[in-house]
Amino acid sequence: MKLPIELGDKYINTVLSNFSLENLSGEKWKWIEDFENYAISNYGRIKSLERWVATPNGGMQKLSDRILKPQAFRYFNKYLNTHFYNVRCNLCVEGKIYGKSVARLVYYHFVEKFDMDDLSFRMSFKDDNRFNVHFSNLEKLTANKVRSKALNKGRGKKGNYQQTVSQYTVEGDFVATYENIYAASESLGISPPHILAVINRKRTTAGKFRWFAKDYTLTKEDFIPETKSKPEKALNIRLWKRLGQPPIDENNPPACMNLLLKTLPGESWQPLPNLEQYFEISNKGRVKRLNSWTQNRNKTFWKEHIISLFVHRSDSEKYFLYTKLSCNGKSYTIAITRMLYYCFIEKFDLKNRNLVIVNGNDSQWDIDILKLSLQSINDILTERNKTKIRKILNSKKVFNDSLWEKLNRPRINMKNPPAILDLSLRDLPDEYWKPLPGFGGKYVISNKGRIKRLSGWTVGTHFYEEDQILSLCLKKAESPYLYFRLHAKEDINPKVLTRILYFCFVEEFDLNNRTLRIVNENESLLDIDLSKLSLRFITNAFNKKEK
Structure with missing residues (x-):
């Protein structure tokens, strides 16, 4: 904004509003560092120096010397209910405009050089006239000294800043005593009003410390700040709802839902490991935050309270x-x-995730610690697997309708289907069986191309109690072929039917040799004549039907 000439200030009218190039009495000029086109005088006047500049049409224009009009930045002091001003100027370099404090520029060039970006130093005016930016009227003070100066002159909040004060940690340990608040402020760099506010109980800390008048008699309660607290709730409603709203006395809820600080009958407390100063847990399963201070950048006081519990569900029945x-x-x-378990029964390695706590209580939320047990997760999984064994019976299917569909529904006798579609357990005419290579006692294969899973053995969680004919599958390719699969824990690879048939009923060969192929010269996949299967090297079988 423009200089407020309406205030009638003498320095504004005689100096800052004087735009004559003629020097004032005793006026001296210096180039402004980093701004070669400008100069500043010891009176605080700014001069734009003569220079040539480019014009928009490509020509050059000569700018003559001229005194710049300073500006005033106005702000409101709510304690004095009045406006204050700072004198500023705008300097331009390579098309970019920089706003600068005139007082700081004058002090830097005519009194003492300092870091212009260090805002911990402020410009103070000896005659308290913020428009008087003459170098002889300026002094460089810390922010705290500026505040102290203002307070000593009756500006800002009123209070007894001359009283002797004692400094304590938030935990109650004595640190030091200072002659007055200003001395403490100067030593520690803490705002005097902030220290006074702590003494007057308007603030909790200043500079992360507690402050008291030296003659004040301290008690333990003085280190438990008064905090605004909400009315104490008795019931953790959210947890109650998540647990299915079991019938309870809302005025005297179960421990896990009880948020009242009052100790419950038979309740005892132990500190949480590694958080002893801040939290405790009770034998009823409640967690309490203690009266404590955080160690963050800004000290925060937490008043003692019961912390809400939550429920994590893995399924409808299991949760913790x-x-x-x-x-x-x-x-x-x-x-x-x-x-x-760790705090009230037996200590163990909390970081060992192979150790788990089994909750044997009927209601998982109504915890009796005597019904908790420490177990290895491997033992638990083994026991669970025992209880999860499934008995697999015969599917009772007698026809492989899926394969029939994939073969485009060929015309067949449904009551007496081809062998590869027949899932009945009865032996077919002239059918005989041999053990499946590598799976003796579990699977057998017949000369008709049927695969039977035998009963009486277990894999994973399955116990096969009855025999079962496996369904064959069709691989659609240029030369389609039939295959079957075993239980994944036995073998994940599909088995080519004609390859196994040839090995078991024609001639044994190295099943792992992938250069050997079985050529199937049967006209239809429905009927397999073993005499029309031949073993060939892959190079010889290239132009033949394979598998």
Whole structure:
């Protein structure tokens, strides 16, 4: 904004509003560092120096010396209910405009050079006239000294800044005593009003410390700041709903849902490992945050309270309770039963994820710690697998309709289908069986091309209690062929039917030699004549039907 000449300030009217190139009495000029086209005087006047500049049409224009009009930045002081001003100027370099404080420029060029970007130093005016930017009226003070100067002259918040004060850590340990608030401010770089506000209980800390008048008699309660707290809730409604809203007394809810600080009957507390100063857990499964201070950049006081629990469900029946904690910038997820066992029954390696806590309580949320047990996850999985063994019976299917569909529904006798479509357990005429290579006692193959899974053995969680004819599958290719699959834990690779038939009923060969191929010269896949199968090297079988 323009200079407020309406204020009638003498320095504005006689100096800052004087745009004559004639020097004032005793006026001296210096080039402004980093701004070669400008000069500043010890009075605070700014001169744009003579120079040639390019014009938009490609020509050159000569700019003559001239005194620039300074500007005023106005701000409002709410304590004094009045406006204050800073005198500023705009300097241009390569088309970019920079706003600068005139007082800082004058002090830098005529009193003492300093880091212009260091805002911890402020320009103070000896006669308190912020328009008087003459070099003799300026002094460089720290921000705290500027505040102290203002307070000493009755500006800002009123208060007893001359009282002797004592400095304490938030935990209550004595640090130091200072002659007055200004001395503490100067030593530690803390704003005097902030220290006074702590003493007057308007703030909790200043500079991460607690402050008291030296003659004040301290008690333990003085280090538990008064905080605004919401009315204490008794019931963790969210957890109650997540647990299916079991019938409870809402005025005296079960421990896991109880948020009241009052100790429950028979309840005892233990500190949480590695968080002893901040949290405790009770034998009822409740977690309490203690009266404590955070160690973050800004000290924060947490008042003692019960922390809400949450439920994590893996399915409709299995779940566990946990809580989320935050402390000194770190987050923690605590499984309640795991921490209960560690704190009240037996310590173990909390980082060992192979050790798990089994909750034997009928209601997982109504925790009796005597029904918790520590087990190895391997033992648990082994036991679970035992209980999950499934008995596999015969499917009772007698016809492979899926294969028939893929073969484009050839005309057949449904009551007496071709062997490869027949899933009945009865032996076909002239059919005989041999063990499947590598799977004796589990699978057999017949000379008719049928595969039978035998009963009486277990794989994974399956126990095969009855025999079963396996369904054959069709691989559609230039030379289509039939194949079958075994249980994935036995062999994940598909088995080519004609290859196994040739090995078992015609001639044994190296089944792992992939250069040997079986050529199937039967006209139809429905009927397999073993005499029309031949073993050839892949080079000889290239132009023949394979498999």
